[in-house]
Amino acid sequence: MPQSPLQSPTVAVIVVAAGSGSRAGEPDSLPKQYRPIGGRPMLAATLDLFLSDPAIAVVVPVIHGDHIDTYRAATVGLHPNAARLHEAVIGGSTRQASVLAGLQALAGDPPDLVLIHDAARPFLKRETVAATIAALAKCPAVLVASPVVDTLKRADAAGAVADTVPRHGLWAAQTPQGFDFAAILAAHRRAATEGRADFTDDAAVAEWAGITVRLVAGPADNVKVTTAQDLASADRKMWMQTFAALADIRVGTGYDVHAFTTGDHVTLCGVKIAHSHALSGHSDADVALHALTDALLGTIGDGDIGQHFPPSDNRWRGADSALFVRDAARRIQARGGQIAHVDISIIAEAPKIGPHREAMRARVAEILGLSIDRVGLKATTNEKLGFVGRREGLAAIATATVRLPLPSDQDITP
Numbered sequence: 001m002p003q004s005p006l007q008s009p010t011v012a013v014i015v016v017a018a019g020s021g022s023r024a025g026e027p028d029s030l031p032k033q034y035r036p037i038g039g040r041p042m043l044a045a046t047l048d049l050f051l052s053d054p055a056i057a058v059v060v061p062v063i064h065g066d067h068i069d070t071y072r073a074a075t076v077g078l079h080p081n082a083a084r085l086h087e088a089v090i091g092g093s094t095r096q097a098s099v100l101a102g103l104q105a106l107a108g109d110p111p112d113l114v115l116i117h118d119a120a121r122p123f124l125k126r127e128t129v130a131a132t133i134a135a136l137a138k139c140p141a142v143l144v145a146s147p148v149v150d151t152l153k154r155a156d157a158a159g160a161v162a163d164t165v166p167r168h169g170l171w172a173a174q175t176p177q178g179f180d181f182a183a184i185l186a187a188h189r190r191a192a193t194e195g196r197a198d199f200t201d202d203a204a205v206a207e208w209a210g211i212t213v214r215l216v217a218g219p220a221d222n223v224k225v226t227t228a229q230d231l232a233s234a235d236r237k238m239w240m241q242t243f244a245a246l247a248d249i250r251v252g253t254g255y256d257v258h259a260f261t262t263g264d265h266v267t268l269c270g271v272k273i274a275h276s277h278a279l280s281g282h283s284d285a286d287v288a289l290h291a292l293t294d295a296l297l298g299t300i301g302d303g304d305i306g307q308h309f310p311p312s313d314n315r316w317r318g319a320d321s322a323l324f325v326r327d328a329a330r331r332i333q334a335r336g337g338q339i340a341h342v343d344i345s346i347i348a349e350a351p352k353i354g355p356h357r358e359a360m361r362a363r364v365a366e367i368l369g370l371s372i373d374r375v376g377l378k379a380t381t382n383e384k385l386g387f388v389g390r391r392e393g394l395a396a397i398a399t400a401t402v403r404l405p406l407p408s409d410q411d412i413t414p
């Protein structure tokens with residue numbers, strides 16, 4: 001569509017993540033774009049940079065054909081106010097072919113502008129994205145780059161310095177690289193038709209096609225994560241960024257009791273456990289997940305499970321209690337929050353929890369999208385005292401720790 005001067009241009013982003021990525025570790029290991037940094041896959045962090053940016057209309061991930069399942073798992077829980085996330089496009093055998101595949105996927109409903117970005121640069125700042133888009137108002141191609149500050153040496157095969165390369169006027173290319181969509185699509189198509197498959201970035205394709213590429217100064221910390229050492233320092237840096245951005249720490253508690261009734265199993269943390277009785281109650285009477293739901297809601301002061309899912313409402317009869325937990329997690333996510341940890345204690349004379357503990361932890365971790373080390377689960381008897389001791393029912397206590405953005409950054413619309 002042609003760009004109207006009265007309207008802001010539609011901007012698409014192609015995130016290139018099609019590499020086999022074995023440089024960062026052993027050849028058989030997970031490709032680097034799927035390795036965790038700050039507790040989530042690098043690709044998810046990079047996609048969220050654009051999905052959360054109101055200037056971006058659509059984000060196209062380009063992935064390797066072998067990584068479809070890995071991609072699906074990596075992209076659970078992306079930014080909820082997402083710009084449209086395009087279905088993943090399968091890339092080609094070179095970076096250039098992968099970008100062309102991404103461009104072709106947009107060609108049916110072409111944007112005005114496209115930014116092409118490497119998944120391995122997860123520290124891109126929104127200001128740099130804005131500067132790239134702004135620069136595209138004046139020219140058809142923009143390259144984010146940083147001036148070379150180190151003195152450059154050319155070495156011979158033996159590792160001796162052959163000469164010193166003047167660094168004056170030299171820039172190190174980064175991404176994003178931004179383009180008039182029609183211009184870069186035409187250039188990429190022409191390069192493919194003419195058998196040119198050796199370009200290592202898109203600015204080089206544009207240069208070859210005779211398009212003037214302008215430089216935008218990018219920050220030096222827009223680094224490309226390449227080596228195992230880069231990954232380790234990116235992981236640490238991302239955690240520190242997360243902690244700094246989510247500095248409002250909240251702790252919530254929840255408590256629930258259900259009475260025993262006739263039956264042959266109980267459901268605790270979503271795991272069916274054979275028992276001489278069942279638990280009575282609306283939904284599946286999963287006392288542990290009910291306590292957990294209240295603990296999560298408590299962190300944001302958003303009522304309790306009975307308020308959001310009244311027992312009188314027949315919709316929740318026999319329901320899987322995971323849906324209550326997910327709803328509470330969604331409310332936290334809507335405030336920009338992150339669950340740091342949950343901990344559940346089950347108080348029962350029977351059944352024995354120990355044999356099921358790991359399955360229960362795994363299920364809670366799965367429901368909340370947490371790593372299992374962030375899920376505590378303990379059980380105790382009540383020393384035969386009280387209603388629990390008389391085996392009339394069982395109880396659960398839960399605690400949740402949540403990190404929220406600073407109050408001024410929280411979206412508190414219900």
Ligand code: MG
Pocket residue numbers: 256257258281285286287290
């Ligand atoms: Mg309950």
